[in-house]
Structures are given as structure tokens and as C-alpha cells.
Amino acid sequence: QGIITLNDILESLVGDAADFYDDEFKIVAREDGTWLVDGHYSLHDFLTYFDMDDLIGDYDVTTVSGLIVTELAVIPKQGQKLIWNKLEFEVIDMDGVKIDKVMVKNIATD
Numbered sequence: 001q002g003i004i005t006l007n008d009i010l011e012s013l014v015g016d017a018a019d020f021y022d023d024e025f026k027i028v029a030r031e032d033g034t035w036l037v038d039g040h041y042s043l044h045d046f047l048t049y050f051d052m053d054d055l056i057g058d059y060d061v062t063t064v065s066g067l068i069v070t071e072l073a074v075i076p077k078q079g080q081k082l083i084w085n086k087l088e089f090e091v092i093d094m095d096g097v098k099i100d101k102v103m104v105k106n107i108a109t110d
Contacts, residue, residue, distance in 0.1 A: 033106070036092070039065035039099035052085065064089075065099035083107065 026041045027049060037046065041064045047056050061070055068089055069075060071082055075097050082089040086108035093101040 035104045037064055037102045037104050039063065039068075039102055043067055050087070055085070064102060068099055068102065 026038045026045070028036045030036060043059060043061060043063055043066065044056055046064050046067075047053060059067060059070065061067055067084070068082055068091070071084055072080070076082075076091045076094075076099065078091055078094050080091050086106065088105040088107050090103040090105075091099055091101075092103050093099075
């Protein structure tokens, strides 16, 4: 009691965070129209999910986190944002220098 954990913070941002810790978590659509994405999610699957198949093969990286690092050209900090192809990526959680969780928002609809 009185200690705020990462789980508490994630839960306040995205709802019941326990749902996101199972081995199957890769991408979760949220009620507010954003998506919580595992940084290790396959870039190919991510592009397919967002109907961006025409971009498959344009990058030498295999994960969403790899795309973010490539586009920013630095290891991002928690809270850092990237605008890419009408999507906004916000780094929600870092595990050392690895991007663990990313919030994605379609800014084309704003």
C-alpha cells in the first residue's frame, strides 16, 4: 500500500494491465481508438494489421521497436513520440534500452 508499481501506471493508462502480460499479447485495441503494442511485435504483422502491406520489405528491421529506433536514429526515452505514416507512436514502457510497450494512434483520423 502506498507504492505505485509499473502495473498500476499501465492499468491507469490502458485498463486492466494483467491482460497484457500473457505470452499472447502483441496488440490490443483500446476503447479510445488507440492501440497498445508490444515493442517486439513483428513489423510485418503490424503493417498487415494496419493495412500497410505496401510498406512490407521497405525496412531492414523485424519489430515495431526496430522501426521506432531506425526512424528516430536514437534509443528513445519513455514518453518519446514518433510520427510515421499517419501514425503516432508513443513509447510507454522501456526495459533498459529495449522498447517494451508502445501506444499507437492513427492521426489521419484527427
